[in-house]
Amino acid sequence: MPLFRTLLVILSACLGQVAGADPLRIVSEPWAPYVYEDDGEIRGLDYEASSVIFKRLGVEVQWSLMPWKRCLMALESGQADAVLDIFHIQEREARMAFPSEPLSEVEFVLFYARQRPYPFQRMADLQGLKVGVSPGYWYADQAFRTSTLFIREPAPTHEANLGKLVRDRVDLVVNDRRAGLFLIHQMGLGAEVGQHERVISRDRLYLAFRREPRLDGLAGRFSEALRRFKREPAYAELVDRYREPGAGNLR
Known part of the structure; x- marks a missing residue:
């Protein structure tokens, strides 16, 4: 053959x-x-x-x-x-x-409610805050992943995380920039939710x-x-x- x-x-x-x-x-x-x-x-x-x-x-x-x-x-x-x-x-x-x-490729950033624009430039700025996260997700930055400065508040879905943010049940939400912006647009929350420029991690x-x-x-x-x-x-x-x-x- x-x-x-x-x-x-x-x-x-x-x-x-x-x-x-x-x-x-x-x-x-x-x-x-x-x-x-x-x-x-x-x-x-x-x-x-x-x-x-x-x-x-x-x-x-x-x-x-x-x-x-x-x-x-x-x-x-x-x-x-x-x-x-x-x-x-x-x-x-x-x-x-x-x-x-x-x-x-993804970039994880923090999203905030415009009525409560918590400043974020360094990890110390998260002291005592409650941050909405997704269960089982791997956040590449070790300092963010293991920090004891803030409380991690899981939610069953990404939509639920943003809902908790605008209802003042969490102070910030971490998500990929593109995914977060897409979801905010879908949910009609552009006037209520903003994002911090600093990238927490890339993956x-x-x-x-x-x-x-x-x-x-x-x-x-x-x-x-x-x-x-x-x-x-x-x-x-x-x-x-x-x-x-x-x-x-x-x-």
Whole structure:
């Protein structure tokens, strides 16, 4: 058999292990504009980019949105094969295979109610304050993650966090800048909520696969296809669709 045909057969067999009778089960938490549900349809920058990649790889996918802690439990228990928009940290490498190419980059900042614009330039400014956080989320800055200066107040959803902020149940809310601005625009809170300019931490979002023989090599193929897609005009058009809405009014 010629070398080209041999390689083609091997590649088809590898893809067939993933794209067989059972679709790849991917979970994520709604986090607009990266992934969210709109009128019963899943949308979002990272969701749509991933969908393009899997289509090109010939891999059938089944998507489910759920709270973040349930996403991690589903992956751990084998009820899910991959998780969308997760941070790459060393502790996760034993259980998850990460592509080398990230889907998006994020910047965590603090949002405040305009009626209570707590100043924030350094960690000491958070002394005694109550900060709304998302359970299970990894905030890359260790000083913020481990500080005992302020109280962390979890909420079940990002919408709930902003609702608590405008009702004076928390003093500040931490979220990704683009996600926070998108959600504030959706909720019509532009006149009530502003954001601090200082970035608490920066990180990258990945689609991570559960480590098991059936999925071996898929992270690498996904990464290569994503890297190529990012060089195409179609990717630039996708990013433009999910740029920060009304960002100029929220500083």
